[in-house]
Structures are given as structure tokens and as C-alpha cells.
Amino acid sequence: MIKAPNTRAEALQRDAADPLADRAALFDLPDGVTYLVGHSLGPPPKGARDRLAAAQADWAGDLVRSWNSASWIDLAERTGDRLASLIGAQPGEVIVADSVSVNLFKLAAAALPQARTYALFVEEDEFPTDQYIAAGLGGLSGAEVRLLAPGGSFEALRAGGVVIKSAVNYRSSEVTDIAAHEREARRQGALIIWDLSHATGVLNLKLAADGAVLAAGCTYKYLNGGPGAPAFVFVAGELSPKLATPLPGWMGHAAPFAFDGKYVPRDGVARFASGTPPILSLAALSGALEAIEGVDLGQLQAKARALGALAVARAQAMGLDVLSPVEDGRRGGHVSLRIAEGYPVVQALAARGVMADFRAPDTVRFGFSPLFLSYQAVWNAMAALAEILESRSWDQPQFHARAKVT
Numbered sequence: 106m107i108k109a110p111n112t113r114a115e116a117l118q119r120d121a122a123d124p125l126a127d128r129a130a131l132f133d134l135p136d137g138v139t140y141l142v143g144h145s146l147g148p149p150p151k152g153a154r155d156r157l158a159a160a161q162a163d164w165a166g167d168l169v170r171s172w173n174s175a176s177w178i179d180l181a182e183r184t185g186d187r188l189a190s191l192i193g194a195q196p197g198e199v200i201v202a203d204s205v206s207v208n209l210f211k212l213a214a215a216a217l218p219q220a221r222t223y224a225l226f227v228e229e230d231e232f233p234t235d236q237y238i239a240a241g242l243g244g245l246s247g248a249e250v251r252l253l254a255p256g257g258s259f260e261a262l263r264a265g266g267v268v269i270k271s272a273v274n275y276r277s278s279e280v281t282d283i284a285a286h287e288r289e290a291r292r293q294g295a296l297i298i299w300d301l302s303h304a305t306g307v308l309n310l311k312l313a314a315d316g317a318v319l320a321a322g323c324t325y326k327y328l329n330g331g332p333g334a335p336a337f338v339f340v341a342g343e344l345s346p347k348l349a350t351p352l353p354g355w356m357g358h359a360a361p362f363a364f365d366g367k368y369v370p371r372d373g374v375a376r377f378a379s380g381t382p383p384i385l386s387l388a389a390l391s392g393a394l395e396a397i398e399g400v401d402l403g404q405l406q407a408k409a410r411a412l413g414a415l416a417v418a419r420a421q422a423m424g425l426d427v428l429s430p431v432e433d434g435r436r437g438g439h440v441s442l443r444i445a446e447g448y449p450v451v452q453a454l455a456a457r458g459v460m461a462d463f464r465a466p467d468t469v470r471f472g473f474s475p476l477f478l479s480y481q482a483v484w485n486a487m488a489a490l491a492e493i494l495e496s497r498s499w500d501q502p503q504f505h506a507r508a509k510v511t
């Protein structure tokens with residue numbers, strides 16, 4: 106167990122010894138805000154703003170020539186290569202494209218013919234899009250789709266199909282043992298598509314060492330790429346030649362500017378590109394990655410878990426129901442609490458400058474992005490939560506009004 110600071114003074118001591126403390130200066134965050142929603146939408150790193158401005162200048166200056174002069178045409182691959190080092194993969198195994206939803210679809214369709222059986226499995230507590238995509242693909246492809254009880258993926262590997270599974274569960278923050286699942290998958294002729302949305306940029310992922318071969322993930326959470334930043338696809342080098350994308354667009358063609366009627370896929374993961382890359386979003390993401398590059402990923406994970414341990418300890422002291430694993434090694438970067446009146450509580454926290462999020466019906470999530478948060482900030486946020494609950498100040502009409510996005 107990580108020893109959490111027990112007093113504000115101890116939190117300050119931890120900040121003084123924090124090897125990542127200087128990274129906070131790389132972010133633009135409003136004064137007076139404690140941002141505990143980096144697991145949903147990361148805040149803007151200054152590098153993102155700068156690269157976005159540079160891309161806009163290229164657009165205005167060199168116009169269409171920028172595809173060549175600013176190498177826009179390679180940006181999705183170059184950004185993918187940089188991302189590879191953050192997930193324990195090799196350059197050439199990651200490309201940035203589309204959304205996680207679309208990438209899960211492409212990977213699952215490509216994986217089905219490679220697995221021992223033509224069946225798709227997903228747990229019923231997975232992020233809804235993962236379940237919808239599996240069901241939709243099942244309808245199109247004729248693959249059998251089985252919804253599993255939470256935690257049922259390991260057992261399901263025996264059936265030899267394709268499993269879609271999160272490395273960190275979006276609601277509970279429970280971490281999955283990637284290596285153990287991959288060993289079993291190999292024994293059973295099954296394939297696993299890892300959803301790395303809540304793991305990338307916060308855990309010390311080692312995909313190659315753990316035997317993972319397929320993954321998709323998000324860049325707008327802990328990678329701070331910006332709202333709607335494009336997602337990524339990972340395919341292990343040895344597997345990609347065997348895979349065919351179900352969305353063979355021109356950007357996945359070996360020679361897109363030959364305008365040939367016959368589709369010839371590009372080598373490697375790049376075949377999973379479909380249409381024109383979103384250059385402005387990619388530019389922002391590319392600048393955002395500068396805030397994490399050069400960080401020791403072991404230290405990154407350790408700090409996220411230590412901030413989480415602080416929140417868990419404070420929540421337990423308040424007598425709250427902690428939904429996330431209490432054991433640090435089993436938890437990702439966020440901590441979820443079950444609070445029946447969670448929605449107004451989150452609004453009351455926001456009114457005090459502490460931003461968290463709410464997932465219906467009763468889950469309040471606090472994200473601990475290790476690049477810009479301090480122990481002191483988390484200590485103060487938990488103290489604010491204690492005061493709000495004790496005084497019941499959340500029970501005011503303005504905190505009950507529901508917005509579209511929670």
C-alpha cells in the first residue's frame with residue numbers, strides 16, 4: 106500500500122519531493138481551479154496551443170502545399186510513433202486516426218477472421234460504446250456476440266474468439282492484468298482488443314512485453330490532446346500484414362495519390378487509416394505530447410496512484426463508499442465514489458473551484474492526472490468535499506439542474 110499523506114503539512118512535503126512537480130508549468134489552467142477531470146478531458150498544455158497556432162499559420166501561409174512543406178501528410182504516423190513509446194510499443198505499430206469507437210470497430214472486424222472462433226465478447230460494465238460497437242459489428246458480420254458478466258473476459262478467452270476489454274475500467278478504475286490475459290488468449294487461440302482510453306498517459310503500459318497485439322485508445326484524456334482529439338490504433342508488427350481493415354479508405358492505401366481503382370493496403374498499422382487526417386487536432390495533440398515526453402512512466406504511474414491513495418484515505422475517513430479498488434496496484438488514475446446525490450455534490454464542488462465528474466446513476470469520479478496536480482491540491486479538494494457533505498450545501502436548487510454533459 107502507498108502511504109497517503111495524513112495532514113496538509115505531509116501533503117506539502119510530498120509536493121516538495123515530487124519529481125514531476127515542474128511539469129505543471131507546461132499547462133494553461135485557470136487560477137483557482139483544481140482540475141480533477143483529466144480522465145475525461147485533459148487541460149491544454151502550452152505546447153498544444155503553440156503547435157495549433159503554427160499549423161494555422163501553415164494553413165494560411167503555405168495553403169495546400171503544407172501537406173508536403175509542413176509534412177502534414179505524415180503527421181498521423183509521426184504522432185503515432187511518439188505515442189508508441191508511451192504504451193510500450195515500437196515505432197510503426199501505432200497510428201492516430203478516427204475515434205476510439207471507430208477504431209474498435211475496425212480492429213474487431215479485422216481480428217475476427219484471425220481468431221479460432223468467429224465470436225465477439227464484451228463485459229456488460231465496459232464503456233457503452235464498446236458494447237454498442239460489438240453488437241453493431243455482430244449484426245453486420247454474423248459473428249456471435251456475447252455480453253459477459255463483469256470480470257468474465259478471462260473465462261471467455263477459452264471460447265477462442267475476440268474479446269474487447271479495457272485496461273482500466275472507466276467507472277471503477279479497476280486495472281486488468283494484460284500479461285495474464287494475453288497468455289491465456291495465446292493458449293486458446295483468442296485475440297484481445299485492449300481499450301486503453303483510461304490507461305494511456307497515466308499507467309506504465311508495456312504492451313509488447315505483456316504480449317498485447319491489438320489496442321485502441323483515446324488522446325483527449327491523460328494525453329491532453331484537446332476536445333475530440335483523434336484516437337489511436339496499435340497493432341503489433343507481426344500481426345498487421347494478416348489484417349484487413351473493414352474501412353479501406355484512400356489514406357490506408359499504399360499509394361493514395363496514384364488514384365488506383367484497386368485497393369492495396371499500406372504496410373503495418375497505417376492500413377488502419379481511412380480518410381484525411383484532422384491536421385488541426387493532430388497539431389494540438391502533437392504539441393500536447395511534449396508535456397509528457399521525457400517523463401519516467403514509472404514515476405507517472407506512482408504519482409497517480411499516490412494521489413489516488415490520498416483521495417481513498419480521505420473518502421474512507423468520511424465514511425464514503427469507495428467504488429474503486431483500495432489496493433493501489435489494482436487501480437488506474439481515477440478514484441470513484443458512490444454518492445447517491447452525486448450530481449448536485451459535483452456541482453457544489455465546481456462552485457468551489459473543484460472540478461470532478463458524475464456518471465449516472467451514482468458515481469462521482471476524481472481523476473488524478475500526475476502531470477499538473479499537486480498533493481496539496483488533492484488534499485484541499487477532499488477537504489472541500491467533506492465540508493459540502495457535512496453542511497449539505499449541495500442541496501440547493503441550482504446544483505440539481507442537470508446539464509447535457511455530466
Ligand SMILES: Cc1ncc(COP(=O)(O)O)c(C=O)c1O
Pocket residue numbers: 203204205206207232234235271275300302303323336
Ligand atoms: C473506455 C472508453 N472507451 C471508449 C470511449 C469512446 O471514445 P470515442 O468517443 O473516441 O469513440 C471512451 C470515452 O470516454 C472511454 O472512456
